[in-house]
Amino acid sequence: MLHFMLKVLVITKELDIVLQKKDQEIVNAMKLVGTTKRQFQMMRDGEWKHLMDDVSSFCVKHDILIPKMDDLYVLPRRLKCKVSTVTYSHHLRVEVFDATIDSQLQELDRCFDxxxxxxxxxxxxxxxxxxxxxxxxxxxxxxxxxxxxxxxxxxxxxxxxxxxxxxxxxxxxxxxxxxxxxxxxxxxxxxxxxxxxxxxxxxxxxxxxxxxxxxxxxVERSFSWVRNIKNEMCKKFNEEFFSDCLVCYAKNDVFESVPDAATINQFHSRTLAENN
Structure with a gap:
């Protein structure tokens, strides 16, 4: 769900930048809080299908296997002792997409009460x-x-x-x-x-x-609320994978010059190494 994480980070980017300026930009920050909440709600209400279309197109373009959404979700290796009772569709939509957005809305309400x-x-x-x-x-x-x-x-x-x-x-x-x-x-x-x-x-x-x-x-929690995105989203995603994504996001000027093929080859190499 790299596409989803990047969308979340893009939504919060402007608010985070303004909050770092503290007393210099508080009024603008308070306006951006409402804007950020509306963007999250709009994403939750109407962008799931668009997100899945983007992900599917990317996977097809780069020959990446797409699981069938009606199949039972395969738990991560460390949780194999548990039995999955939900489909991929339910897991991705409810347990990841909706839950992550809800956690961000709750965090905004908590920090900006x-x-x-x-x-x-x-x-x-x-x-x-x-x-x-x-x-x-x-x-x-x-x-x-x-x-x-x-x-x-x-x-x-x-x-x-x-x-x-x-x-x-x-x-x-x-x-x-x-x-x-x-x-x-x-x-x-x-x-x-x-x-x-x-x-x-x-x-x-x-x-x-x-x-x-x-x-x-x-007040410090309000200024640094965006840090909680990582804490909440890491509950849904692998820690190392999420850290890699944050590096790509923070250094986007560097990673924009990296060809997609090089990234995919690296991904396949790591997958093969883990399976072996």
């Missing part, structure tokens, strides 16, 4: 990139609510008031804040200009946000 969405969007709203283009006071205040010990009722109201002055100053009054590249730069600039003393609550929230980005398991 309401709490994580609030945290991520709050972080994005603090970002100074493009003259604080993503600033959203409501989202910043929602972020502050997750720190009740630091922002009690009085300080919460004070933060709300100070944010209005803060954003006007940042956008209009000081060029030193106009070309910052991330939250780390903003934190450093506030200290260097001693404006951390002018807006101590904003500075505190920014500091807590940087700690969250560095050590928070929920």
């Amino acid at each position: 309401t709490v994580n969405n609030d945290l991520l969007l709050g972080i994005a709203s603090l970002s100074p990139v493009n003259s604080f283009a993503n600033y959203d006071k409501d989202k910043i205040m929602r972020l502050a609510k997750y720190y009740p010990n630091e922002f009690g009722d009085n300080k919460f109201q004070e933060l709300s008031s100070k944010l209005d002055d803060y954003i006007v100053y940042m956008r209009q009054s000081d060029n030193r804040f106009s070309n910052l590249k991330g939250l780390g730069d903003l934190f450093k600039a506030l200290v260097e200009t001693k404006l951390d003393l002018t807006w101590p609550l904003v500075y505190l929230l920014l500091k807590l946000t940087l700690i969250l980005l560095d050590a928070g398991p929920s």
Whole structure:
């Protein structure tokens, strides 16, 4: 099912790239989460036949044996002690195709739940990139609510008031804040200009946000969710085979120059060696 694995990796590629940029691209990442989920659902609902047609055409072209879909699925060698009770069709469609897509949808829901969405969007709203283009006071205040010990009722109201002055100053009054590249730069600039003393609550929230980005398991899980693809899919596929596929995907510029015939010959050679 190499064709299927590549389709899954292609769907997740853009989201993974954006998430690696962390606070710089959080807003775009949150939009891509919805897009990625829709792509997975569309694949599950309507692309099975197209995928099997592609695989069948590839196998016919390269003289690779295609099992009969109505035959009982032959278990891997290490599981021969168990008796298969499902057909190839059921195994490939239900136990591999549907199950893998479902696991990815569940992982997206788990990593980008309401709490994580609030945290991520709050972080994005603090970002100074493009003259604080993503600033959203409501989202910043929602972020502050997750720190009740630091922002009690009085300080919460004070933060709300100070944010209005803060954003006007940042956008209009000081060029030193106009070309910052991330939250780390903003934190450093506030200290260097001693404006951390002018807006101590904003500075505190920014500091807590940087700690969250560095050590928070929920946010870190959101940023690195795509790693779980390998963990889930390896339950369905041979570990070594999957690792080989990931190498091909990551180094696609190199492997595009490798002729199909060379790949097929290598595959047949390994198959013969294993059988002997």
